[in-house]
Amino acid sequence: MSESIAHQENRLARVRGIWLRKMGAWLGLPLVLVSVCGAASPFTNVAVGERLPEADLTKLEDGTAPYIGGAKANVFVFFRLDQENSVLALRQLQEAKQRLGERSVHWALIVADSYPLESIKDFVKELGTDMTVLLDHDNELYGRLGVILHPVIGVADAEHVLQAYVPFRKLNLEVRVEAHVKRVLGEINDEQLEAILNPPPIKLGGNxxxxxxxxxxxxxxxxxxxxxxxxxxxxxxxxxxxxxxxxxxxxxxxxxxxxxxxxxxxxxxxxxxxxxxxxxxxxxxxxxxxxxx
CATH class of the missing domain: 1.25.40.10 (Tetratricopeptide repeat domain)
Incomplete structure (x- = not known):
């Protein structure tokens, strides 16, 4: 069976991200500049189809929790407090969670612990989300996965295998996340997933x-x-x-x-x-x- 478009894009983006980071290190470029150049890069240390590393992170309120849970599907996102795209992504992610209802899905929002704790709590309260918020100490998990962008969303299965990297979009991000989750749950197949991710052009016929x-x-x-x-x-x-x-x-x-x-x-x-x-x-x-x- 031929490789799906979504998996091809993930694989090519990962290769591009690794190349950019190596070139950046060789040329002495700061990571932020490499990130701008490699804006399509997903997790550069984990490819789609590979198992994600295990990690327990500190919960915002109390205790610890894994960023990948025991559900049939797992969605996790790295975000920043001071970034409009992160806010837009998290609001759309909340919509996806509501649309998926009671399905077996674990949701985790991951933020660096370098932000003041009260600022994170205020941000989450204003966002109005009921998803688990986890603190990444010194960006350790961020580095282990090789993430160089915010926001970045991953979808994994029950075996903790990365099934998809979902690039940020200002519109319809929740539709794409929902589709990837349904594919992991077996509710749709690869062909149906591709039809959602890459629909035919719409003839507007007006404004x-x-x-x-x-x-x-x-x-x-x-x-x-x-x-x-x-x-x-x-x-x-x-x-x-x-x-x-x-x-x-x-x-x-x-x-x-x-x-x-x-x-x-x-x-x-x-x-x-x-x-x-x-x-x-x-x-x-x-x-x-x-x-x-």
Whole structure:
């Protein structure tokens, strides 16, 4: 059987990562520069199909726990506190966890213990995740796996064999993680996995799809309290599809959460004209009474 596209990409990326690290060391380049040059590189010390090393890490709250558990599928991610892409990845990972429901999946979020403990706790609390958070002492596990990027996501099976490296994406990352997990669980085959990872090009036939993509990005920015970015995404979405209620609701919510009801109300009213059940507009209405200007 021919090697799947996903496995080919993982294998080639690993080779590229090893080459870049060797060249970087030979030329005396700092690791951060090598990381930028090798942005597609996954775990450079563990290839897809190889068994991951065992390791128990300190839990955020108390005690220790393995980053790979006893579940049928295991998902782990290395992240940083001070990086927008890490926040976006973790929010999408939480969505994947919810979509997979009660399936046998172990989830672990791994962060360097060099960050202040209280900062990590505040970050996790704001994120609202129920996944296990583990502290990597002196980036020991990070180094053992040969990771040179953040965020980086791995999917392993019950035998602790690495089945997939999932590259970061700002959109639809949860769909890709869900697909890899279902493949490990035997719910889909390689062909079905490839169809999800590499769908045929979509004929848009208009701007609606792009408008919804901008809307979804704006909703993520709203959750992160990046209100200016949320408003920019809402504006782009409205330009593409003026009859879509969501962008107006997003605009209303972004202003309402900043206490600017005079700016929120026009967008709120327009959103509810288009869709009386638009959730962000209804949330904004709770913050801004109809008489507030």
């Amino acid at each position: 609606g799809t792009v408008a919804k993509r901008n809307l979804r990005m704006g909703q993520m920015f709203l959750k992160m309290k990046k209100y200016d970015a949320a408003l920019q995404a809402a504006a782009k979405s409205m330009d593409l599809d003026p009859e879509l209620a969501g962008p107006y609701g997003l605009k209303a919510a972004a202003y309402a959460e900043q206490g600017d009801c005079s700016q929120a109300l026009p967008a709120l009213r327009r959103a509810l004209e288009l869709d009386a059940e638009e959730p962000l507009a209804k949330a904004a209405a709770e913050r801004c009474s109809p008489g507030t200007e």
